[in-house]
Every structure is written in structure tokens, then in C-alpha cells.
Amino acid sequence: MIQSHHYGPNYYKLHSLPVPRPGQILGIVGNNGIGKSTAIKILSGKNPPDWQEILDHFKGTELHNYFTRIVEDKVKVTFKPQGVVNVPTVLQGNVGQVLSKVHDMREMKQELVAELDLIQLMDRNVGDLSGGELQRFTIAFNAMRKAEIHLFDEPSTFLDVKQRLKVGRVVRSLVQPNNYVIVVEHDLSLLDYLSDQICCFYGRRGLYGVVTLPVSVREGINVFLTGFVSTENQFRTKPLKVLEGEYTDSEIIVLLGENGTGKTTFLQMLAGHSEPDSGEGSDVEILKFNVSYKEQNPLLIEHILDKEYVDLSGGELQKVALALCLGKVSYVIVVEHDLIMLEYLSDFLLWESWLKRFDV
Template identity: 35%
Template sequence: MTRISILDHDRCQPKKCNYVCIDYCPGVRMGEDTITVDEKTKKPLISEELCSGCGICTKRCPFNAVSVINLPEALENPVHRYGQNLFELFGLPSVSEGDVVGLMGPNGIGKSTIIRILSGELKPNLGNFQDPPEWDEIISYFRGSELQNYFRNLSEGNVKVVHKPQMVDRIPRYVKGRVEDLLLSIGSERTDEVIEALEIGGIMKRDISNLSGGELQSVAIAAAALREADFYYFDEPTSWLDVRQRLNAVRVIRSLADAGKAVMVIEHDMAALDAMSDYVHILYGKPGGYGVVSNRRGVRVGINTYIKGFLREENVRFRREAIEFKVKPPRVSDEGDVLAEYSSMKKSYPEFSLEVDEGTIYFNEIITAFGPNGIGKTTFAKILAGVEKPDTGKVKKNIKISYKPQYLSSDYPGTVDELLYEKAPGYGSNIFKSEIMKPFNLEEILDKKVEELSGGELQRLAVAVTLSQEADLYVLDEPTAFLDVEQRLMAAKAIRRIVEGRNSSAMVIDHDIIFIDYVSDRAMVFSGKPGFNGHAGSPTELREAMNRFLMEVGITFRRDKETRRPRVNKINSFLDRKQKELGEYYYLKAE
């Protein structure tokens, strides 16, 4: 088997360990240069040619910074490697005119690297990072495939490419002025059509620096879709968006493919990916170590394959167990012991008001709350958590609450390990390791400084700390933001185990329909006029709540016959029309 060695530069701290990996390496002891020191970075350099794969350095490293990975025998030459002991990518997906191709896989597996390569921002080095090849060699490497012509045209400037980046919150750093100045300057004939489709007419006069995350995402999608290009790349286009906005984004992205353009998307919301894509590529490997691009599959088959965790054609199992979706029987509204009750409540601000219907929370249940952005969900969460006080009404029982806010702070001065020691009860115990540490994969970030964490890492840490508290009710505001599919479902399982194991309950606010379906016992719907007024209905049976919500949005879902996951029906399809006639927006009862 081919072997690669990976060094996590963020974790590696040679000043604290004095190069313990070098001291214990058998090769070094025999006089070989198996591990040396980089003169520039002062970090260890591991020779993959000389490394025997004994694994001693990985076990001795006190910061878990070293990984020695045995690659599958079928893997040969990489498409790109960032440097010695750094991430390696094998294979590239195919792009085709008139199709939307989706990329699925965990964070750190190479999806954004792929888009950077295909968009021309990163030149593939074919694994030769010391002496990168010229375009002629790259084009020759892909001979016999459609990528040969693609890279030839890309190198000659004969194709136009548009890339919607992942981190839209950074846009105000580089783009100044009002939204209308940005979009009108593109000069597209479709400007009014796209503005209407994304429902952003109301923010056209606003300054870009004053937009929320969801508004920035919609503007970024609009700016990308309005530019004239041959290939469009969208990196996580539904982050920050509510359900309605996600479906608006789906329609705009699909319209590009319908116009004959080639489109590629990275997306962690499986329902949105299913609705917008024609084909998908699954990426597997070891996050941060190496990534492999699978064969292209039809979108339904591809997502179902991902859920099962086994690539039949490649004979690769990348997950031990399949993800199981179950249709839960309706929970009777007055069933179980009452944990807490709240009366009808009102909360008013100068420009926004929220009304909340009375409700009951039972022991051992997970209630999800969903609705448009700017409708009062976060305000309701703050009232439950005691951060805000309602103008009228109250929570009737005095219960202990653990609260994770929507927007996370990374200003803690120390490491993740230090934060957990300070703020997570039971840190270091076997129960903490099994219930919190392992599900959220915190081992890999323990030595990182909190202020240096990525969005996904910070989210995992925040949810983990919230769930580690002894509480009667866990209030989690958008716990899936920045998480990949695996992490979202792992978080759902962890929330369920904590709730049932501690005889407590949870209130979860989120926009991912599949996550909501997976985790919910009951649900509550928020409606109204975003930014002006909101109304929170009482918690009710999930299917009833979904029917009410989806009727307002105007879409229908069905269940996949093979995996039971929710799937969006195409607008005006036979099943869409049938379900709307029956008033069954969230799958037919027979399913």
C-alpha cells in the first residue's frame, strides 16, 4: 500500500515537545533522515520514502499532530498536493454543460480544493509540489477525458468561469457600496428576474456592510448567477439561508443549467442538493489527510449511496453503518410528564414584535422550531434561556437551561483543551469522552486556540459545551451551521442520547429539513413578516407542523422509497400537484 505522512502545522508545537517525534523515530536512530527539521518553519519534515510506517511518532507526539496513513492500493498519482506532509487529492469530478453536479463529503476532504482547481484559482501540481508542472504536462495528464479539453481551454483563457466563494461573510471586506450598485454594475438582462427569484428587492438600497449572513449569501448568489460565464461554481450556497431562501437559491442555480451552462455545487443540505443537482460525486478519505473523488452517479442513487456508506463500484466502505431515517408515529400532544410550560408571550422592539402561543414541553422530547429568517426564532430562544424577558407572559416552571446562541464568539484566549477544562463539567471522564468528545471529534482540535478555529470547529465545540452542562432543557440555535452531513447527523444522535440519558428535553432551531426530520419529536412553526412581526405557534406533531409550514412555502416533500429520507418534489410535477390537492405537503401518509 502507498503510505503518506501528514503533519498538522496548527497542532505541532516543537518548542514544547523538543521534537519528540525525531527522538523516538527508529529510522533516525539508525542514522537515516526519516524526520528532519524544516529550516523555515522549524517544523518536522517526514520522509515518506524512508518512513517504515511503524506509527511510533504518531503515538509519541503529545499534540496528536502526526498521522501516517496507508492509502488504498488503487490510488496512484495525485492530482494535487499542498506540500510535504500536507493534504493530497486524488481525482477530479467531471463537468458537463446543461447539468448541475454536486460534491458530497465531510469537511477537509478536498471539495473546496476541487473548485479552486477547476475555477483556475489553483494550478494542479499532480503531486509534484517541489517542481510544479506546466500546463502542457497537466493537459497531457488528463488525455482521453473531458478534463483534457477543459484545462486546455482554461489555460488559454477560452472559458469564462464564475466562483461563488464559501465565506460570504468576508465579502464586505472587499466589496463596498450598496447592493444595487453591485448587481446593476454587472449589466445583465436577467437582473430583475434574479432579484425577484431570490426575493432581495427590499435590500437593494442597503449598504453591503450592513447585510446579515443570509442577505450576503443571497446577494453573492445573485452576483454569480448574473455574470456571463461557461462554468459556474457555488461553494455552500445555502449556508445562512432559511428553507424558503434555500429553495429560491435552488431555482436560480438550476436555471443556469437549464440555460445550457455547466454548474458545480458543494452542499451539505441533502434536501437542497437533491433538488438542484443532476449528478453527484462522493468524496471519501481522511479529512485533512487525503481525499478521493468517486465515480459520478445520478443524484438519487448518489445521495442514497452516501447514506449507506458503501461505494459498490469502487468496493469502498467509508462509514461503518448506514444512516437510518425512520417515520416516527405521531406524538400525542398531551402525552408524558410536563417539564415546563409557557403562557402566551409578547416581545416588542422599535422595529419588530413577536407573539408566542402558549406551549408545553415534555420530558425526553426534542422540539424543533423553523421558519423564515428575521421572524423571531432567536428572540424566542433568548426568552426561553432567560437572556431576554418577554413584555407579557412567562415560562411557568423554574428549570435549568443550557443555551447555545446563533452567533458564536471565538474570543476565548486559550486552547480548546483549556476551555473545556474550565467550562465543560465532567471533562476528562469516560462518560464525557463517549457522549461528548467522540461524537463531536474534539480530540483533533484540543490543542488549537479557540480564536483560530474554523466555523465548523467552533460550532462543534459550542454544541459540545452546551450539551455537557447538567440542564433540564437544552436550547440550541442553528447547531448545524458550518457542519457537514456526517457532523449534522452525529450532532442529532448526540442530542438524542443526552436528552434521553438525562431525562431532559431540547429546543432546536434549524433550517435543514433532513436534520429536522431526523431529530424531531414535535415542532413549532414561526410565521409572519420577516423583520417586522413574527408569530410562534404551539409545539405540535412534526408532520402537522411541516404541512402547515410547507403550505406557506409552496413546496411538497416525499420520502425516498429506499432510504426513507425526505426529498423535494419538482414544482408542478404530478406528485407535487397530487399532494397539494390532498393537503399532504410533507409526504403522503401511505409512505
């Protein structure tokens, strides 16, 4: 397979790029740290290493057409980055002023401002906006412009369920028969609503990323949830055959193996936390030991300990922030929009209207 991009030797490598089609919205989904943002940055055509090399490399493919249009037509590209916190360093002034400087070629300004709940923010300084406000403002700024290529990296971050749907409508309104719209998104309902086709990223967090060819929305979401691509069956491995071994007293045994091959499951079975289910060996009785079992670091931060803070992906930054937060002795209060997460996390819910009643 062709290696499309790497961040230097021994760093993350991206092995292929998603293939966009004109007139269709391409949704991109995949676990964090696997190269989605890297890929969408490459598709934005900014800071290319060498155009001729890129064009030669993709000759005869759909991506060749895409990059040729970027090089030859000098097409307009809008790019909503994943982290919106840096937006105020680029777009300065108050919301109304910044938006009035954009040429409203699609004559959509009033509609966008209303749809994205920006009316009451028009006099607010961009630097004073909250995360969600900044997200909606940046999306409006990009959606006002008429562009041949619209790219959105995680447009739902910081937004509540209703605002996510509105963003979905805005993004869908951008498709034209001959332009490209590409969206990286984790919220599966939004992805389902937005996309005409889906590309799934897989690989190893922080090490390498590969992307599937575009498939239908239903198939793409299925591939992401089950981790199995029928045409590229390396995505997640088939059940493995494990050979029997032996151990005696006073021995330290080290388990070594690739991720996903069953090390944790095996330890959990020894610890009595899970039972063998079916198949070969399931009838073997596992002796009861006194077992002390240290769980894996659930945030998996070890592999990023040597990285520079500025190079971390959005998800990696989120984990560092979580680790810092969890390291303090405190009461636990979680603010969350994802309803599935809420149900899992909460003992009880505090509605915003109650907070208002108590003047919080």
C-alpha cells in the same frame, strides 16, 4: 491513484477531482473536511501551480478538455465561495450599486433580484447584510454574469427552506448546452432537485479525499447515505472478522485500530449499551461488569488542534464555534432550518410569528 493536490507533507491530500460535463449540473456531496471546497477551488482555475503539468496530467480525460478551455479560451468562471462573510471585503458599496456594475448579459437582473428576495435590500450596504442576505446577494451577483463555468460551494447555508428552493431554480436556469455548472451541497433535497449527476467524496476527515465518478442522482444520494460504491468498494469496509482475545483482572487493555472497524461498538457492548445482533459469536454471553464509559468527543476536534484557524474548512470552523459556545453555562436556544435536526433537537418549537407577537 494519482495525487492531485496536497497542502504540504503530512497534511490533507486530495487524490482525484470530480469530472464535470458540459450542459449538465454536477452535484457534489460528502462529509466535511474531506476536500470538496479544495476540489472546487482547483476547478475554478485560480492560482494554478503549473498549467502545463496539469494538462499533461489529465491528458485523454474529460478534465483535460475542461482545463484546456480554461487555459486557451480564457473562459469566464464565477465562483460562489463557501464562506460568504468575506464577500464585503471584495464587493463594496450598496447592493443596488454593486449589481448595477455587473454587465447584465443574461438580462436576468430584475428576475434574479425578485426571485432571491433582494428588492428591499437594494439600498443596504453590502457590509451590513446578514448571512442569508449575503448568500442571496452573492448568488445573484454570480448568476447575472454569463459564464462558461459556474461554481457554487454550499449555496444553501443560512437560507430557509423556501429560499433554498429559489436558489435551486436560479442555479438550474444557468445551464446551457456548452457550459459547466458545479454545486457542492449538503441539503439532500436541494441536491436532488439541482443535479443531473452526482459525485460523492469519501476518505478520511482532514487526511485525504477521493471522489467517485459522476453517477445518476439517485445512485449518488444512495452512495452517500449507505457509504458504499459498487465499483469502488473501498468506500466503507465490508463487515470485519474480529478474532477472539482474552483479558484478566488488573490489566489495562488498549484498543488500537482504524476508524470504522468497531472499537466503539465493542466498548458499547461491554458497557451493556448495545447487544450483539446476529452472526458468529452473537450467542456468546457477555459478563455484566460495572462499567464506566467515556463517550468519544462527538465534535472530533482533537485532530485539528494543531491547525491554523485560517486554514480550517467551513465545517471545522463550525465545530470550533460550537465548542466555544457549549463551553459556557447558559440556556440552550437553537435556530435551525434543517427540519430533521429540529425534530431531533427540540423539546418545543417557538415560531418566528410568536417572537414578533412578543416584540422580540
